Amino acid sequence: MQKTVQLTILPSEAAQPELVRQYVAKSVGVHLHEISGYHIQKRSIDGRGRQPRAVLTIRVFIGERFEEEKPVIIRFPDVSHAKRKVIIIGAGPAGLFAALRLIERGIKPVLIDRGKEVRARRRDIAILNRQGLINPDSNYCFGEGGAGTYSDGKLYTRSDKRGDVRRIQHLFVQFGATADILTEAHPHIGTNKLPSIISAMRMQIESSGGIVHYNKKLVDFSINEGIIKIIKTSDGDMLEAAAVILATGHSARDIFQLLEQKKVHIESKPFALGVRIEHPQELIDRIQYHTITRNIHLPPASYRISEQIGGRGVFSFCMCPGGIIAPASTNACELVVNGWSPSKRDNPFANSGMVVSIDNNIALTYLKKEQKKIRFSDGLLLMEFQRAIEEKAFAAGGGKFVAPAQRMTDFVAGTHSGSLPACSYIPGVRESALREVLPDVVYETLRQAFVDFGKRMKGYFTDEALVVAAESRTSSPVRIPRDPHLLHHPEIQNLYPCGEGPGYAGGIMSAAMDGERIASLVADKFS
Numbered sequence: 001m002q003k004t005v006q007l008t009i010l011p012s013e014a015a016q017p018e019l020v021r022q023y024v025a026k027s028v029g030v031h032l033h034e035i036s037g038y039h040i041q042k043r044s045i046d047g048r049g050r051q052p053r054a055v056l057t058i059r060v061f062i063g064e065r066f067e068e069e070k071p072v073i074i075r076f077p078d079v080s081h082a083k084r085k086v087i088i089i090g091a092g093p094a095g096l097f098a099a100l101r102l103i104e105r106g107i108k109p110v111l112i113d114r115g116k117e118v119r120a121r122r123r124d125i126a127i128l129n130r131q132g133l134i135n136p137d138s139n140y141c142f143g144e145g146g147a148g149t150y151s152d153g154k155l156y157t158r159s160d161k162r163g164d165v166r167r168i169q170h171l172f173v174q175f176g177a178t179a180d181i182l183t184e185a186h187p188h189i190g191t192n193k194l195p196s197i198i199s200a201m202r203m204q205i206e207s208s209g210g211i212v213h214y215n216k217k218l219v220d221f222s223i224n225e226g227i228i229k230i231i232k233t234s235d236g237d238m239l240e241a242a243a244v245i246l247a248t249g250h251s252a253r254d255i256f257q258l259l260e261q262k263k264v265h266i267e268s269k270p271f272a273l274g275v276r277i278e279h280p281q282e283l284i285d286r287i288q289y290h291t292i293t294r295n296i297h298l299p300p301a302s303y304r305i306s307e308q309i310g311g312r313g314v315f316s317f318c319m320c321p322g323g324i325i326a327p328a329s330t331n332a333c334e335l336v337v338n339g340w341s342p343s344k345r346d347n348p349f350a351n352s353g354m355v356v357s358i359d360n361n362i363a364l365t366y367l368k369k370e371q372k373k374i375r376f377s378d379g380l381l382l383m384e385f386q387r388a389i390e391e392k393a394f395a396a397g398g399g400k401f402v403a404p405a406q407r408m409t410d411f412v413a414g415t416h417s418g419s420l421p422a423c424s425y426i427p428g429v430r431e432s433a434l435r436e437v438l439p440d441v442v443y444e445t446l447r448q449a450f451v452d453f454g455k456r457m458k459g460y461f462t463d464e465a466l467v468v469a470a471e472s473r474t475s476s477p478v479r480i481p482r483d484p485h486l487l488h489h490p491e492i493q494n495l496y497p498c499g500e501g502p503g504y505a506g507g508i509m510s511a512a513m514d515g516e517r518i519a520s521l522v523a524d525k526f527s
């Protein structure tokens with residue numbers, strides 16, 4: 001007989017398998033010797049009470065042979081001689097998972113990316129951090145694995161109806177992630193481990209006969225009677241395309257501009273914008289776990305917080321316990337911050353985006369105030385607004401990707417910070433009045449929110465917290481529409497907008513699921 005039970009026990013108890021076995025036996029009401037084994041199916045921490053608890057969902061085997069859980073292995077056939085070829089632009093999670101799916105379905109993917117492979121990319125990222133010089137084709141967003149490679153690698157999604165979350169997690173394990181991502185309620189891989197996983201995916205694509213090109217950027221395409229015939233790349237190559245999966249991510253502004261120039265319909269898409277907050281991790285641990293020192297069996301604490309202020313949503317975004325704030329810009333003179341953490345989450349800081357929902361009105365007001373000429377179509381309005389904020393943040397930092405920052409208390413009081421606390425951001429921070437950088441409504445909403453959050457999380461509103469600008473790439477500012485059933489662009493029958501860039505994903509898991517979905521549909525069409 002098998003049964004599923006839920007245990008809520010101390011984290012230190014959860015770390016002792018024999019003790020867990022005793023609790024399991026008690027919970028199902030049998031003698032210890034009748035339990036032949038158990039699998040932990042889900043593990044989470046409940047920090048709401050005075051004493052944090054581990055919550056375990058366990059499958060117990062009683063009086064029958066215990067079977068170890070076998071890893072799911074997906075086999076990829078050889079497609080080197082496949083007749084059908086599909087071009088995928090962008091080797092982020094959406095593009096990589098689309099390529100793997102096409103191979104499973106017997107189709108040869110040709111994957112092209114403007115950036116470099118992971119090792120060469122790492123050097124460009126080091127130059128960005130240490131010297132303040134950016135390579136516009138190889139950075140935190142562009143290159144092998146896309147924005148997913150040097151991301152935090154949190155693998156949860158709220159869009160679990162969009163695809164098979166479990167399958168994507170199993171694929172990550174197949175390519176090198178540890179199996180605990182299958183049981184953790186909030187799985188996390190970590191920036192140090194992601195690059196080798198991404199490389200293993202690329203090696204699988206190549207060894208199965210797929211083609212992968214780096215340093216190859218889509219720069220143009222020709223359309224004839226609603227079909228893309230040829231795509232042109234930056235190295236002068238012309239590639240014939242039966243189908244094109246466009247998975248270029250939310251930072252490929254040149255692609256949005258190219259579509260606009262070609263009069264392919266795009267729309268501006270509301271997104272959220274704000275700042276990144278950094279606290280000492282110890283402080284967040286104290287707040288969340290209600291203890292002076294974090295128990296070694298507890299992970300560094302995280303938080304998720306949101307509220308409505310004046311009818312506008314303000315919420316934490318991509319929280320990174322034990323993490324680092326990173327320059328996620330893609331162009332010179334534009335400053336974007338984001339966050340990541342290593343697998344152990346052992347840095348002394350906790351950072352999180354804190355962002356406010358944006359609409360066209362906010363964008364228009366800001367662009368007018370900044371006296372920016374509005375010379376673009378509606379589809380690019382929010383993208384141009386995003387760019388204007390990033391330019392302002394860059395200028396406020398004084399160059400070389402130094403970020404403008406203020407103590408949280410000074411941000412709220414509207415006063416200057418004489419000095420700034422230590423910060424994880426490697427290019428450095430510079431004291432600067434952030435009300436000059438942000439749209440008024442974003443600044444005012446955040447001011448109110450920090451005070452409110454301080455009431456809900458005692459100690460959150462503090463002069464030990466640093467506010468860093470600008471967190472501007474939370475999701476795409478553009479939507480590339482697609483047919484709701486056939487998933488191609490309504491005007492171009494073989495163009496498949498995919499992943500986060502065209503507005504169909506918001507993170508690694510949802511981008512990967514969208515990649516699989518599009519690839520399956522293209523394969524169905526071909527068969």
Ligand SMILES: Cc1cc2nc3c(=O)[nH]c(=O)nc-3n(C[C@H](O)[C@H](O)[C@H](O)COP(=O)(O)OP(=O)(O)OC[C@H]3O[C@@H](n4cnc5c(N)ncnc54)[C@H](O)[C@@H]3O)c2cc1C
Pocket residue numbers: 089090091092093094095112113114115140141142143144145146147148149150151152153154155156216217218219247248249250251252255318326328338339340498499500501505506507508509511
């Ligand atoms: C620092 C950081 C931390 C993050 N942390 C997390 C996290 O913890 N969890 C999470 O779920 N998400 C996280 N994200 C977001 C996540 O990485 C993205 O949501 C995800 O990568 C989107 O996948 P995608 O494939 O749609 O696009 P992308 O990953 O953006 O990939 C797009 C690819 O297209 C390529 N490309 C662009 N233009 C062209 C062109 N013209 N020709 C050829 N190639 C082109 C780019 O080089 C890039 O490789 C983080 C992002 C960053 C930057």
